[in-house]
Amino acid sequence: MLEWLSLALLAVGAFFFLAGTVGLLRFPDVYCRLHALAKADNLGLGFILLGLAVQADSLAAALKLLLIWPLVLAASAGVGFAIARRAHALGIAPWRKEAE
Amino acid sequence: MTSVFALAIALFLLVNLVVALLAAARGPTPADRMLMALLFGTTGTAVLVLLAAAGGGTPLVDVALVLALLAAIGGIAFAKRAWQGEEGGDA
Amino acid sequence: MTLAFDLLLALALLWSAWRTLAAPRLDRAIVLFIAFGLLMALAWARLAAPDIGLAEAAIGAGLTGALLLDAYGVLQRRRDRP
Numbered sequence: 001m002l003e004w005l006s007l008a009l010l011a012v013g014a015f016f017f018l019a020g021t022v023g024l025l026r027f028p029d030v031y032c033r034l035h036a037l038a039k040a041d042n043l044g045l046g047f048i049l050l051g052l053a054v055q056a057d058s059l060a061a062a063l064k065l066l067l068i069w070p071l072v073l074a075a076s077a078g079v080g081f082a083i084a085r086r087a088h089a090l091g092i093a094p095w096r097k098e099a100e
Numbered sequence: 101m102t103s104v105f106a107l108a109i110a111l112f113l114l115v116n117l118v119v120a121l122l123a124a125a126r127g128p129t130p131a132d133r134m135l136m137a138l139l140f141g142t143t144g145t146a147v148l149v150l151l152a153a154a155g156g157g158t159p160l161v162d163v164a165l166v167l168a169l170l171a172a173i174g175g176i177a178f179a180k181r182a183w184q185g186e187e188g189g190d191a
Numbered sequence: 192m193t194l195a196f197d198l199l200l201a202l203a204l205l206w207s208a209w210r211t212l213a214a215p216r217l218d219r220a221i222v223l224f225i226a227f228g229l230l231m232a233l234a235w236a237r238l239a240a241p242d243i244g245l246a247e248a249a250i251g252a253g254l255t256g257a258l259l260l261d262a263y264g265v266l267q268r269r270r271d272r273p
Contacts, residue, residue: 007105010150014109017143021116024139025123030131037135041142048109048146052153055102061158065149068165072142075172079138082179087131090183104192111196114233118203121226125210125219133222141252144229148244151236159241163248167232170253174225177257181264182218184271 002054009051016044029095030087034080041076045069103154110150117143134178141171197237204230217266221259228252 020040027033049065056062117140124136145168152160207227214220228251235244 003102006102010105010109013146014112017113017116017146020139021120021143024120024132024135030129030135033132033135037139037142040139045142045146049149052106052149055153061161064161068145068149068161068168071165072145072168075169075175076142079172079175079179082176083131083134083183086179086183107192107196111192111199114196114199114203118199121203121207124222124226125214130218133219137222137225137256140226140229144233144252147233148236151233156236156239157241160236160244163232163236163241163244166245167229167248167252170249171229173253174256174260177260182260182267184264184267 006051006055009047009054013044013047013049013051016040016047020044030092031084031094034084038076038080042073045072106150106154110147110154113143113147113150117147130183134175134183138171138175141167141174145171200230200234200237204234217263221256221263224259225252225256228256 017040020036023036023039024033027036046069049069053062053065056065120136120139120143124133124140127133127136145164148160148164148167152158152164204227207223207230211220211223211227214223228247231251232244232248235241235247
């Protein structure tokens with residue numbers, strides 16, 4: 001039972017990584033691509049770590065796996081903010097649907 | 101069975117990473133290429149954790165931890181110091 | 192499946208190393224160098240040497256990449272305001 005839960009969580013994480021990569025390749029401007037990158041960072045890695053922590057040997061190993069997630073959350077939020085602010089300061093306009 | 105599945109997911113993520121690498125080599129703007137490098141950092145972290153579960157042992161989790169933190173330093177250095185414009189110019 | 196993983200990793204490593212050396216512009220070369228360091232860390236992990244992988248992830252992919260990006264920014268500023 002626990003094994004199937006772990007497999008399902010790993011599959012969901014892999015799906016979010018695929019979605020992040022496809023979004024990074026297909027989205028039109030820097031801000032949209034930051035959004036796609038954050039999905040892969042936060043949800044993809046989160047689900048994969050959760051799926052592995054469910055079937056870890058000991059509580060300490062599970063907690064160590066889950067410790068990676070808040071670190072990546074903080075790092076991803078900081079980098080996303082810095083890049084978006086720099087893009088705004090450089091005068092890169094956000095993409096709009098009419099302005100093809 | 102779980103370790104086989106973890107290896108399969110790791111292979112899938114490595115394929116993802118290679119596709120992103122091919123795109124990063126010909127990305128249109130400097131920011132795109134840097135975002136690809138950040139995606140490498142996260143995907144590499146996930147691959148390392150999965151390899152640890154697929155028989156690599158717990159030391160690989162430490163490698164994943166270091167990788168996750170230092171990929172962010174590269175992104176901050178890019179945003180604060182290196183990114184000067186839409187198409188940088190060739191220094 | 193292990194063989195497929197290793198072959199793909201080796202091919203990506205060689206390709207990124209070649210592209211790093213052959214890249215016409217500095218910023219592309221730096222980004223490809225960061226990707227190369229990351230793939231190298233994965234290769235050390237596959238070779239059952241997690242300590243070398245740790246050093247490669249910290250120095251190769253993290254610190255050297257940030258230092259190179261900083262140096263590239265300094266070069267650009269110096270060219271813009273001579």
